[in-house]
Amino acid sequence: MEFLLANDFLADLSRGRGSTRHLYQRLREAILDGRLAAGERLPSTRQFAASLSLSRTTVTEVYERLAREGYLEGRHGSGTYVAMHATTPARATTYAPLEATRISEWAKRLPRSRSIVPTRELVHDFRPGLPDLANFPIDTWRRLAAYNLRVMSNDVGRYGEAAGLPRLRAAIARYLAHSRAVSCEADDVLICNGSQQALDLLGRILVDRGACVAIENPGYTPAAAIFEAMGATIAPIPVDADGIVVDRLPRDARVVYVTPSHQFPLGITLSLARRKSLLAFARQTGAVIVEDDYDSEFRFGGRPMESLQGLDRDASVVYLGTFSKVLFPGLRLGYIVAPRALQAPLTAAKWITDRHASALEQLVMADFIAGGHFRRHVSRMERVYRERRQVLVASLDRFASAWLSLLPSHAGLHVTAELPEAFDVDELVRRASEAGVGLYSIKPFYRRDARPGLIFGYGACGVADIVEGARRVGGILRSMMPAVGFEPTTNGLQNRCSTN
Amino acid sequence: MEFLLANDFLADLSRGRGSTRHLYQRLREAILDGRLAAGERLPSTRQFAASLSLSRTTVTEVYERLAREGYLEGRHGSGTYVAMHATTPARATTYAPLEATRISEWAKRLPRSRSIVPTRELVHDFRPGLPDLANFPIDTWRRLAAYNLRVMSNDVGRYGEAAGLPRLRAAIARYLAHSRAVSCEADDVLICNGSQQALDLLGRILVDRGACVAIENPGYTPAAAIFEAMGATIAPIPVDADGIVVDRLPRDARVVYVTPSHQFPLGITLSLARRKSLLAFARQTGAVIVEDDYDSEFRFGGRPMESLQGLDRDASVVYLGTFSKVLFPGLRLGYIVAPRALQAPLTAAKWITDRHASALEQLVMADFIAGGHFRRHVSRMERVYRERRQVLVASLDRFASAWLSLLPSHAGLHVTAELPEAFDVDELVRRASEAGVGLYSIKPFYRRDARPGLIFGYGACGVADIVEGARRVGGILRSMMPAVGFEPTTNGLQNRCSTN
Numbered sequence A, B: 001m002e003f004l005l006a007n008d009f010l011a012d013l014s015r016g017r018g019s020t021r022h023l024y025q026r027l028r029e030a031i032l033d034g035r036l037a038a039g040e041r042l043p044s045t046r047q048f049a050a051s052l053s054l055s056r057t058t059v060t061e062v063y064e065r066l067a068r069e070g071y072l073e074g075r076h077g078s079g080t081y082v083a084m085h086a087t088t089p090a091r092a093t094t095y096a097p098l099e100a101t102r103i104s105e106w107a108k109r110l111p112r113s114r115s116i117v118p119t120r121e122l123v124h125d126f127r128p129g130l131p132d133l134a135n136f137p138i139d140t141w142r143r144l145a146a147y148n149l150r151v152m153s154n155d156v157g158r159y160g161e162a163a164g165l166p167r168l169r170a171a172i173a174r175y176l177a178h179s180r181a182v183s184c185e186a187d188d189v190l191i192c193n194g195s196q197q198a199l200d201l202l203g204r205i206l207v208d209r210g211a212c213v214a215i216e217n218p219g220y221t222p223a224a225a226i227f228e229a230m231g232a233t234i235a236p237i238p239v240d241a242d243g244i245v246v247d248r249l250p251r252d253a254r255v256v257y258v259t260p261s262h263q264f265p266l267g268i269t270l271s272l273a274r275r276k277s278l279l280a281f282a283r284q285t286g287a288v289i290v291e292d293d294y295d296s297e298f299r300f301g302g303r304p305m306e307s308l309q310g311l312d313r314d315a316s317v318v319y320l321g322t323f324s325k326v327l328f329p330g331l332r333l334g335y336i337v338a339p340r341a342l343q344a345p346l347t348a349a350k351w352i353t354d355r356h357a358s359a360l361e362q363l364v365m366a367d368f369i370a371g372g373h374f375r376r377h378v379s380r381m382e383r384v385y386r387e388r389r390q391v392l393v394a395s396l397d398r399f400a401s402a403w404l405s406l407l408p409s410h411a412g413l414h415v416t417a418e419l420p421e422a423f424d425v426d427e428l429v430r431r432a433s434e435a436g437v438g439l440y441s442i443k444p445f446y447r448r449d450a451r452p453g454l455i456f457g458y459g460a461c462g463v464a465d466i467v468e469g470a471r472r473v474g475g476i477l478r479s480m481m482p483a484v485g486f487e488p489t490t491n492g493l494q495n496r497c498s499t500n
Helices: A007-015 A020-032 A045-052 A056-068 A097-102 A138-151 A166-180 A194-206 A221-229 A272-285 A340-354 A359-370 A373-400 A425-434 A463-480 A493-499 B007-015 B020-032 B045-052 B056-068 B097-102 B138-151 B166-180 B194-206 B221-229 B272-285 B340-354 B359-370 B373-400 B425-434 B463-480 B493-499
Strands: A072-075 A079-082 A189-192 A212-217 A233-240 A253-258 A288-292 A317-322 A334-337 A414-418 A453-457 B072-075 B079-082 B189-192 B212-217 B233-240 B253-258 B288-292 B317-322 B334-337 B414-418 B453-457
Touching: A020 A056, A045 A056, A056 A072, A138 A359, A138 B138, A166 A189, A166 A334, A166 A359, A189 A194, A189 A340, A194 A221, A194 A253, A194 A288, A194 A317, A194 A334, A194 A340, A194 B340, A212 A221, A221 A233, A221 A253, A221 B340, A253 A272, A272 A288, A340 B194, A340 B221, A359 A373, A359 B359, A373 A414, A373 A463, A425 A453, A425 A463, B020 B056, B045 B056, B056 B072, B138 B359, B166 B189, B166 B334, B166 B359, B189 B194, B189 B340, B194 B221, B194 B253, B194 B288, B194 B317, B194 B334, B194 B340, B212 B221, B221 B233, B221 B253, B253 B272, B272 B288, B359 B373, B373 B414, B373 B463, B425 B453, B425 B463
Parallel strands: A212 A233, A212 A253, A253 A288, A288 A317, B212 B233, B212 B253, B253 B288, B288 B317
Antiparallel strands: A072 A079, A189 A334, A317 A334, A414 A453, B072 B079, B189 B334, B317 B334, B414 B453
C-alpha cells in the first residue's frame, strides 16, 4: 500500500524543518491516531527527505527510532511499513476536507487498514489465516491452467454466468455434501471472490441501515466491519465453552454471523445443543444465520460435527466457505450456499457488483476438484497441519504453560491461548517481534470485555520455527513475569471450559 | 442462469394440469411481467414435465410455440432460454414472501436480469459491447500465463495489495497518460474486476441514499441500476449532438456519469465546449464526474479528443476503463483513476469488498502490456474494426437508408441509427431474430422520452455477416414500411446533428 501523504499533513511536517524531533513526533502521532494505517508503506528515506527538504540522515534516524519503538517495520527489499500492531485499526476514518464533503456514509464507516501484507522479517511467524504455500501442488495447478488456456474457447472469453461456472458449482456441491454434510445441489451454490465478497454480498442483500447483526464476541472482525459499514447495529454476543451464547441473542437480530466448526478466534466448536437452539432462534425470529465455515477442511480429533446448515430444516442458514485458506489466499474464490429464496437476490447482487468470478480460475478450480487433487491436497495437508499442531501444543506446554492456557480446539489452522488477567499483551507482541517471533493478540477481535490472549496460526509456520518460536515466547514471558504463574480467573473461558 | 421456479408459481402451473393452454399462458405471463427474466434458462422439457406431472409432449409444444412467438430461444446443446428482448427488464423485483421479509432494500431495488449470454443461433448478430474474440492473441496470453504460473512465488499466493499489482498499475498509468492524455501516476490507479465493479465501488463511496446522480438519457443502463440500487435519485439528462446537455444538470447532482469519448448508446463525442462547461459545473457544485471511457481505444477519424480527466484541473473527474471491451469480457479487469482525496476510501472499499483482483490475471495483464502485446492488439484490431465499421455503414446505407439514419460517431465498437418516430422497433427486432439477425433497440437505454433506434455492434460480427445482416434488415424494414421513407422529425437527434 502506497503511503499517501495528505497535503495538510505534509505541510505540517515541513513546518518544523530540519528537526528530527518534530518529524518523529508528527509521524508517531499519525501512526497512533490512525492517519497512517497499519501496513501502509512509507516513502523511501530519499523520497521523503526530498519532499520535505530535510537531510536523508534526519529521516533515516527518525525511521530507525520509530522502528526500534515498534511503530515501523522494515522489510528486506520492499521498504518501510507501519507496523501491523502499532495501532488498533481506526473504526471511523477522518478524511481530508474535500473528501469529507464527497464520500458516502458507507465509505466513512470503512475501516482504514487495507492490506494484510505478511511481515517477512519474522522468522517464527504465528500469523493466523494463512495456509502452507510450500506444499501447494503448484505444478498441478499450472498444468490445469495451461490446459484450460489451451482449450479456452470463445465462450470462456465471453461473459459467464453470475452464479458461476456450472461445473464448478456442481463440484463444490458434491464436495460440501460429502465432507461437510451441507444439504445442497449445484444450483444452490454461488461462486464469488473469496469469503470476503461472500460476506459483502450477504450483507448487501440482508442488511438495511439500522438492522441488528449479531456477531460472536470475540469474532471475525472483518465480518463486523462489513456489516457495520452498511449501517448495521452490531450486537456482540459472548462466547463460552459451548460457543456463542444463544440466549443472549437480541430478538430483533436480522443476521447472526457464526463460525460453528472452529470459532474465530477462540477455536472452540459450537455444541450440538447450542446449534439446535440457534436454529430454533432463527425459526422463531426469522433471522438469517450466516455460517462461515472458513477452515473446517482440517479436523484433528474431537467429535466430528457436520455443518450447521446440514441440521437446518427451515432454510435459515446461509453457508459460506473459501478456497483461500485451503489452497492459497491469492486465489479469490469462495462460495455461498444459500436457501432458495435468497438465490435470486444473491445472483442479482453478484451480477450488478462485478458480473462473475474469474473464468480461468473457475475452470482450473473445477478441474482441480474433479481430478481429485483437491481431496488429495486436503488430506496431505491434514497430516502436515496435524504434526504442526501437535508440535505447537507440545512446545507451548513445554516453554510457556506457566503463563499460557490453551483453549480446546479440534479443527482449523490455529489454536488460541489465554493469558492472565491484565497481562500486557501488546508489550509481549512487541518484544516477540524484536526477537523475530510474530505473535497476534486476540484483543482486536473483541468488541467489548476483551480478555488477554494470543492466536497461534500454524498454517504457514514450519515445525522447527514453531518450536523455536515457542521457546522464545517462553523466554519473553519469563522475563515479563518472572514470579507470576498462570492462574485462571473465575471468569476465564479456560476455567469455564474445564467446568463444562 | 438456472431457472428457479418460485413455489407458488409452480403450484399455479400444476393447477391447470395437463393443459397446454394453461401452461402456455402462465409462462407467457411470467415472461411478460418479468418473473422470468431475459436470459434465464428454463428447465429441460423432461425435467419440467416431470416436475409438473405433465407429458413431455405438452411441454415441448408450449416451448415451441413460445419460441415461435419470440418469447423463448433455444441454443444448440445448452437448452431453452427466455429471449433477451422478450421483456424489458423489470426494475423493481417481486420476490417470494419469505424472501421479502428478509432481503434488504438494496436487494429489492436490483434489476432482475443477471446474465448476458450471447445468443448463438443468430448468425448475423449486432450485439453491442463485445470485442472480436477470434483475433485475440490467445497464444501469447497463454504463454504469459504459463510463465507467470511457473514463477508464481509464495508471494503471489499471499494476499496482494487492495489497489492492485504495482507493476500493472504503473503499466496502465503509462498507457493512459500516453494514449488518452489521462493525468495520472501508478499510485492513482486502482485495479478492479471490470468496469462493473468500478461503478459499484464508486457508487458505494460517493452515493448516499437520496443523493442525486445525473446520467445521460439515453445512457448506460447498468450504471443507472447500480446507483439506483444504492437509493440514488436518478436525473436523466438529455443528450444532443454535442453530448450531454450540461445546462440541464440539477445543481444538487452529487455524481454525473458520462461517456464523453463515445456516448453510450448514441456514439457521439462530447464537444470541447460541453467538456469545459461540465468541468465548470463540477467546480461550482462539488459534484464528482465519473468518466467511463469504455471503448475509447478505437478511433476512426474525427477530431481526436483527449480524456475529460486530462482537462480537469480541480480533481473533479474519476476516470474508469476496462479491458473487457478490448481483450475479452471474461477477463474481469478494469481500472479507476481517482483524484487523490478519493483514493483512500476507494482502496478501503475494494479491500472490504473482495480484497483484490485475481493475482494471476493481473500478472498476465501487466506482462501483456509491458511486452507491447496490448498496443499491437489494439492497433491490429483498429484495422479490423475500421473495416467492419466501413462495411456496416456502407451496407446500412445501401440496404436501409430509406428508414435508418446513422448518428455521427468516430470511436468505439458500435454505431447507432435512428428510426422514424413511432416505429415499432420491438417488432423489427422480433422479425430480424426470426431471420437470424440480432438487432438491439436503444429503448432500454432511455429512462424517458425514448426515441426509436438501433445500436449496431460490430465488435463480434464479421464483414460477411455484417453485409448479409444489413441486407436482411433492409428487407424486413421494406416489408414493415413498404411505402414509408425516412423522414427525420424536427426533434430527432439526427436533425439536430445536421443543424449544429
